[in-house]
Amino acid sequence: xxxxxxxxxxxxxxxxxxxxxxxxxxxxxxxxxxxxxxxxxxxxxxxxxxxxxxxxxxxxxxxxxxxxxxxxxxxxxxxxxxxxxxxxxxxxxxxxxxxxxxxxxxxxxxxxxxxxxxxxxxxxxxxxxxxxxxxxxxxxxxxxxxxxxxxxxxxxxxxxxxxxx
Numbered sequence: 001x002x003x004x005x006x007x008x009x010x011x012x013x014x015x016x017x018x019x020x021x022x023x024x025x026x027x028x029x030x031x032x033x034x035x036x037x038x039x040x041x042x043x044x045x046x047x048x049x050x051x052x053x054x055x056x057x058x059x060x061x062x063x064x065x066x067x068x069x070x071x072x073x074x075x076x077x078x079x080x081x082x083x084x085x086x087x088x089x090x091x092x093x094x095x096x097x098x099x100x101x102x103x104x105x106x107x108x109x110x111x112x113x114x115x116x117x118x119x120x121x122x123x124x125x126x127x128x129x130x131x132x133x134x135x136x137x138x139x140x141x142x143x144x145x146x147x148x149x150x151x152x153x154x155x156x157x158x159x160x161x162x163x164x165x
Contacts, residue, residue: 001113003071010076010108011066013115018064018082020056022049030116038121058090059100059127074110079103086131093131100130 001009009028016024026045035043043051055062061084068079082102088095103123108115128136 001110003073003076005113006074006076006108006110007069007071009110009113009115010069010078010106013108014064014066014078014080017048017052017055018062020052020060020062022052025049025052028115030111030114033115033117035118035120054090055127057088058086058093058095059084060087061085076108076110078106078108080106084127086127090131091128091136093128096131098131100127102127102130 013025013028016022016028026049029045031045033045035048037043063083065081065083066078067081068077070077080103082100082104084100086093086096086098086100101124105121107119109117124130126135
């Protein structure tokens with residue numbers, strides 16, 4: 001697959017997330033896909049599918065602005081802005097009508113036309129934090145699964161706009 005096709009798949013991944021289509025989202029991913037977050041945590045396709053289902057109810061009007069997209073080789077980088085309104089239940093929070101704005105940089109690595117691995121950096125606090133004013137309390141069960149990955153050093157990618165067509 002070429003760089004233009006990889007950008008289309010990265011957009012489809014985000015668009016299916018925005019409309020709350022977990023099956024469409026998962027179809028963009030390899031079977032062993034992982035999302036790496038800046039705090040060292042990871043999410044699987046099943047984790048992201050579940051949050052997509054939950055957010056479809058809590059945030060049915062999610063919009064994405066594609067600010068910047070770059071591709072090189074098997075990598076795609078996107079700078080995105082999400083806007084939405086808390087219009088339905090989300091975890092333990094009833095609808096508040098609060099507007100949400102979240103900025104995200106996400107980097108995808110592709111294999112055979114599907115996203116094999118992603119790295120995400122989010123600014124503005126999670127949806128939950130913006131609604132409630134504090135992080136959502138979660139169990140530490142997911143940390144056990146992520147522990148072997150915490151020692152990995154993230155790769156640093158330097159992208160030149162002259163290399164991207």
